Amino acid sequence: MKNNYPTADISSFRTWAPIHSQFFKNDLALLTRAHAGGTDETNFNLALDTLKNNDPDFIFLHLDEPDVIAHSQCFGSAYNDSIQKADSKLNVLLDEIQKRQSNGENWLVLVTTDHGRTPISGCHHGNQTCQEKTIFISSNQTLNDEFSNVVTSLPNQSVQK
Incomplete structure (x- = not known):
C-alpha cells in the first residue's frame, strides 16, 4: 500500500504478540499508528477511535479472545x-x-x-485436517468467486493425525 500510496x-x-514482533516486524515503520498486546477491548477501542477521529485508509484489527478460549x-x-463478544465489537465497527460510507x-x-480447529473438541490446530485448514471469509462487499467456494480437492501436505 505504501508503495502505491506513500501518504x-x-x-x-493486535492482541497476539507475534503479529507485530515476528510476522510483520519489518513493516512497523510504515504504520501511522499501532498497538501491540493488551486486550481485545483495548485494541477494539483503538480501532473505533481511529475510525471516529482520524482519516484512515487501512485498519488491521486482531481479536484474540475466541482463540484463547478455544485453546x-x-x-x-x-x-x-x-x-458473540467479538461479533458485537464488529457490529459497532x-x-x-x-x-x-454515507x-x-x-x-x-x-x-x-x-485457522480452523480440530474436529469434535475444537481445542487445537496446526495439523493438516480439513477442519484445521478451513477458515471463513466474510465481507461487506461481493468477493470474487474464488472466495465463495470451498476447495476440497487440494491434498494435505503431511499425514493427517
Missing part, C-alpha cells in the same frame, strides 16, 4: 460467548463504517480466522 494512513491493532476450554459455551467513502471489510 496512506495505516493502523494495526483453554475448547468448543462450548465460553467459546460461543467469546464469538460496521456501524461506524456505514456512517463513513459520507461518500468506500470501505471494504474482511473478517476471517487464521
Whole structure:
C-alpha cells in the first residue's frame, strides 16, 4: 500500500504478540499508528477511535479472545460467548463504517480466522485436517468467486493425525 500510496494512513491493532514482533516486524515503520498486546477491548477501542477521529485508509484489527478460549476450554459455551463478544465489537465497527460510507467513502471489510480447529473438541490446530485448514471469509462487499467456494480437492501436505 505504501508503495502505491506513500501518504496512506495505516493502523494495526493486535492482541497476539507475534503479529507485530515476528510476522510483520519489518513493516512497523510504515504504520501511522499501532498497538501491540493488551486486550481485545483495548485494541477494539483503538480501532473505533481511529475510525471516529482520524482519516484512515487501512485498519488491521486482531481479536484474540475466541482463540484463547478455544485453546483453554475448547468448543462450548465460553467459546460461543467469546464469538458473540467479538461479533458485537464488529457490529459497532460496521456501524461506524456505514456512517463513513454515507459520507461518500468506500470501505471494504474482511473478517476471517487464521485457522480452523480440530474436529469434535475444537481445542487445537496446526495439523493438516480439513477442519484445521478451513477458515471463513466474510465481507461487506461481493468477493470474487474464488472466495465463495470451498476447495476440497487440494491434498494435505503431511499425514493427517
